[in-house]
Amino acid sequence: MGLCKIPRESITYKKEAFMAKKIIVIGGSAAGPKAAARARRLDQDAEITIIQKDPDLSMASCGYPYYVGGFFDDRNMLLCTPTGVVRDPKFFLNAKGINAMTGTEVTGIDRKNKKLFCRTTAGGAVEELSYDKLIFATGSLPKIPPVPGKDLEGITTLQSMKDADFLRKIRDEKKIKKAVIIGGGLIGIETCEALQLAGIEITVIEMLPQLQTSLDWQLAKLVENHVKSKKANVITGNGLAEFLGQDGKLVGVKLTNGTELPCELAVVAIGVKPNTMLAKNAGLSTGETGGIIVNEYMQTSDPDIYAAGDCVEVTSRITGKKVHAPYGDIANLEGRVAGENAVCGNRAKFSGNIGTGICKVFDFAAGVTGLSETAALKAGMKDIITAVNASPDKPGFMKGKLLVTKMVADKKSGKVLGVQCIGPGDVSKQIATAAMAIMGGLTVKDLVNSDLPYAPPFSLAIDNFIATVHILENKMEGRMTGISAEEVKELVDKKQDICLLDVRGPDEFEEIRLGIGEVLIPLGALRNRLGELPQDKKKTIICFCKISLRGYEAACLLSAKGYQDVRVLEGGIMAWPYGREK
Ligand SMILES: Cc1cc2nc3c(=O)[nH]c(=O)nc-3n(C[C@H](O)[C@H](O)[C@H](O)COP(=O)(O)OP(=O)(O)OC[C@H]3O[C@@H](n4cnc5c(N)ncnc54)[C@H](O)[C@@H]3O)c2cc1C
Numbered sequence: 001m002g003l004c005k006i007p008r009e010s011i012t013y014k015k016e017a018f019m020a021k022k023i024i025v026i027g028g029s030a031a032g033p034k035a036a037a038r039a040r041r042l043d044q045d046a047e048i049t050i051i052q053k054d055p056d057l058s059m060a061s062c063g064y065p066y067y068v069g070g071f072f073d074d075r076n077m078l079l080c081t082p083t084g085v086v087r088d089p090k091f092f093l094n095a096k097g098i099n100a101m102t103g104t105e106v107t108g109i110d111r112k113n114k115k116l117f118c119r120t121t122a123g124g125a126v127e128e129l130s131y132d133k134l135i136f137a138t139g140s141l142p143k144i145p146p147v148p149g150k151d152l153e154g155i156t157t158l159q160s161m162k163d164a165d166f167l168r169k170i171r172d173e174k175k176i177k178k179a180v181i182i183g184g185g186l187i188g189i190e191t192c193e194a195l196q197l198a199g200i201e202i203t204v205i206e207m208l209p210q211l212q213t214s215l216d217w218q219l220a221k222l223v224e225n226h227v228k229s230k231k232a233n234v235i236t237g238n239g240l241a242e243f244l245g246q247d248g249k250l251v252g253v254k255l256t257n258g259t260e261l262p263c264e265l266a267v268v269a270i271g272v273k274p275n276t277m278l279a280k281n282a283g284l285s286t287g288e289t290g291g292i293i294v295n296e297y298m299q300t301s302d303p304d305i306y307a308a309g310d311c312v313e314v315t316s317r318i319t320g321k322k323v324h325a326p327y328g329d330i331a332n333l334e335g336r337v338a339g340e341n342a343v344c345g346n347r348a349k350f351s352g353n354i355g356t357g358i359c360k361v362f363d364f365a366a367g368v369t370g371l372s373e374t375a376a377l378k379a380g381m382k383d384i385i386t387a388v389n390a391s392p393d394k395p396g397f398m399k400g401k402l403l404v405t406k407m408v409a410d411k412k413s414g415k416v417l418g419v420q421c422i423g424p425g426d427v428s429k430q431i432a433t434a435a436m437a438i439m440g441g442l443t444v445k446d447l448v449n450s451d452l453p454y455a456p457p458f459s460l461a462i463d464n465f466i467a468t469v470h471i472l473e474n475k476m477e478g479r480m481t482g483i484s485a486e487e488v489k490e491l492v493d494k495k496q497d498i499c500l501l502d503v504r505g506p507d508e509f510e511e512i513r514l515g516i517g518e519v520l521i522p523l524g525a526l527r528n529r530l531g532e533l534p535q536d537k538k539k540t541i542i543c544f545c546k547i548s549l550r551g552y553e554a555a556c557l558l559s560a561k562g563y564q565d566v567r568v569l570e571g572g573i574m575a576w577p578y579g580r581e582k
Contacts, residue, residue, distance in 0.1 A: 019547060022132045022133075023048045023132065023134075024048075024050075024051065024129060025049065025050045025130065026051050026137060027052065028052030028057045028100060028102065028137075029057075029059050029309075030058075030061070030309055030335065031309025031310070031335035032050055033057060033058045033092075034308075034331070034345055035135045035308055035338045035342070036092075036098050038340050039339040039340070042340055042344055043343040044097075046343055049100070050092065050099070050100040050101065051105075051118055052104065053103070054161065055102055055121075056102065057079070057466055059160075062328045064078070064158055064161075064164040065190035065191055067164055068164055068168050068171060069198065070197055078164070079303045086436045097330075101118070103121045103160050104118050104119070105118060105120075107119060108278075108281065108393045109278065111302055111305070114132065114134075114304065115130050116128055116134070133305070134304060134305045135305070135306045135307065135308065135342055136279055136292060136306070137307070137309045138275045138276070138311045139331075140274055140275050140310035140326050141274075141275045144268060145268065147240055147432060149243030150243055151516070152243050153248055154249055154264055154266065155267075156268070158187055158191050158267055159272070160478050170195075171194075171197075176200055176220055176265050177200065177201060177264065178201045178261075178262060179202055180265075180266050180267075182205050182268045182270055182355050183204075183206065183270040184210075185211075185212060188206075188270075189204070189361055189366075190359060190360060192227065193232075193361070194220060195267070195533055196362075202233065203233040203262075205238065206235065207240070207270075209236055209237045210224070211227070211234065212366055215420050216373050216420060216527065217374075218406070218486060219286055222577050223361055223364065223366050226361055226364045228411045229312075230362045235255070238257050239255065239256045240253055240256070241254045243266060250264060265563055269533070272455045273290055274290050274292065274326075276290065279307070279311065284300045289322055289323060290313070291324050292311050294306070294308075294312045296351055297349060298338040306341060308338040309330075309331035312334065314350070316352060316353065316354070317351060317352040318355075318371055318379075318417060319371070319379045320369055326414065333350060337350040342531075348383040349469075364422060364423055364424050366427065367428065367430065367431035368418070368420045369431050369434050371408055371418035372406075373406070376408055381417065383411045383412055384409065384410060384417065385409055385411045386408050386409075386472075387407050387475055387570065388485075389406075389467050389471050390402060390403070390548070391549070392460065393427075393429075393430075394425075394458065395460060397456070398456045401423065401425035402424060402425055402469060402574055403427060404421065405420065405430060405465070406421075406467045406468075407434070407468045407471075409432070409443075411476070413443060415441060415442070416434065416438050416442060416444065417436070418439070419431065420565040421434075425464070443555035444469055444472050444476060448473050450463075450466050450471055474552075479556075480552060480555065480567050480568055480572040481555075481566065483567040483568065483569055483570065484570055485569065485570070488516075488542060489578055491540075492516045492517065499533060500514075500517055500518035501541055501543045502518045502521075502544060503526060505522050506522070510582075512573060512580065512582050513580065515582065524568060526557060527557065528556055530558075530561060532564075538564050538565060540567065541558060544569035544573065545573070547573075548568050548571060550574075551572055555568045557565070
């Protein structure tokens with residue numbers, strides 16, 4: 001029969017499972033084509049059809065900001081295989097034996113008779129197709145703020161190829177001078193850079209108190225500082241109240257505090273919601289996040305219908321709660337599972353996600369995997385411990401670049417719950433390493449002696465990830481008491497009687513300094529200058545340096561000398577998110 005040629009010894013199948021012949025996939029961007037391709041690889045005889053509303057197939061949506069920003073000029077590169085072949089219907093038919101109908105929308109489903117209805121977006125006649133198994137991959141839709149003026153000319157999202165074409169044209173025409181971006185998440189920040197590169201003055205408007213809400217405030221603030229250093233404006237804690245227009249065209253935006261900002265272009269990037277209207281109309285169950293409910297086989301409430309990608313909700317492997325995870329990699333993984341199960345019966349599983357993502361922020365990156373401290377607390381995990389570490393990704397002689405990392409772990413078990421990392425260094429490697437640790441359920445103890453690849457062009461001997469684990473271990477075992485930048489700022493603002501001890505050298509102090517009342521005693525001189533410290537051994541002493549490694553050594557010395565409340569400013573000056581004197 002040619003079906004399911006890759007057997008899995010450990011699994012037994014019912015004969016009926018091999019009967020699927022007509023597979024129809026609705027949606028042809030990420031999850032859909034992946035599901036179709038997987039189904040084809042496992043079943044050379046099935047009749048596989050992709051029905052795609054958009055005119056293009058297999059669009060690399062994650063690449064839109066880089067096309068808009070001019071990182072490359074050939075639009076077809078967003079649609080190509082790695083060997084440069086555009087994935088159009090001809091490619092799908094010739095290379096994969098998959099019938100792809102583009103510009104065609106599925107308008108209804110008759111589940112009882114296993115039929116669907118579709119018609120071309122150009123308004124063609126309704127066509128009826130029958131299926132044995134159906135795969136939903138209808139993706140997500142951008143959220144649009146329900147404010148006056150939302151239909152004015154000059155307002156767009158960056159969600160489709162059409163949007164990317166529109167914004168790329170704006171880049172090429174060079175007529176627009178000012179733009180606002182509504183929303184400071186992944187797409188908002190990437191679009192900010194793209195339009196900034198197009199020579200447009202940008203303001204990012206975020207309703208919440210911080211950009212990038214998957215990060216804790218301190219790291220998000222460091223990201224915001226970096227965006228501002230690139231001459232983009234950022235307004236946080238202030239939402240959009242109204243789009244202002246003249247003759248049907250956008251001329252500005254009004255914020256909830258009354259501020260008006262003139263602009264000719266607005267890009268709305270306030271998140272996405274699962275595109276489930278068709279599924280709901282067909283009677284499929286949707287869940288609390290709005291996504292189609294699927295089991296671990298990516299099977300919906302109808303056993304003959306699978307679903308994958310942005311249109312579904314999945315289970316967080318960490319909290320066990322349902323989440324909407326609109327990520328391109330997850331869409332592909334889910335599509336792979338749905339495609340296999342549609343032709344082979346339920347045997348492949350998708351066991352949930354952990355919330356891993358990364359975002360380019362000009363020459364920085366911001367990544368997260370698992371839970372931030374805020375997310376862990378929100379999920380009801382109270383007994384957690386965190387560590388912030390700042391260190392370069394490589395030795396200085398190899399032009400190492402800074403990474404600021406925050407790790408969150410369960411205090412009792414030591415299990416790592418989440419890692420965030422930002423900076424100009426190799427954030428992706430840190431997040432990938434951490435993601436594997438979280439997926440494997442590893443603890444701080446398991447990770448202290450991690451055997452990671454080391455050579456100077458790639459890493460430090462103690463990689464940033466391991467150094468973060470070491471800090472966390474020291475804190476868990478009471479060898480180090482950390483203090484966060486936010487706590488120090490609060491103590492300083494409240495004019496608390498504390499001693500802030502900077503242990504760097506005088507040259508470094510001249511170059512960069514916090515200027516919050518600190519005293520400078522270089523680490524090398526500290527043993528001989530203890531007399532300059534407060535005589536009251538109970539007084540709080542907060543030690544730090546550029547990254548707080550020397551700060552930690554100073555703290556060890558002071559504790560040994562009888563000081564009872566010695567703390568280390570975690571991440572040191574490099575992780576300080578507030579303004580500095582220098
Ligand atoms: C600008 C941008 C940047 C991104 N960057 C990243 C990133 O860096 N990393 C990351 O992991 N993710 C990123 N994402 C998210 C990622 O692109 C999505 O998670 C992924 O595309 C989801 O794939 P999907 O197939 O589920 O849905 P979609 O890509 O949304 O595709 C769904 C398709 O279904 C079709 N469709 C819908 N309804 C019907 C119907 N009734 N009939 C026929 N066809 C229909 C639509 O035409 C659409 O093409 C980014 C997204 C955008 C927009």
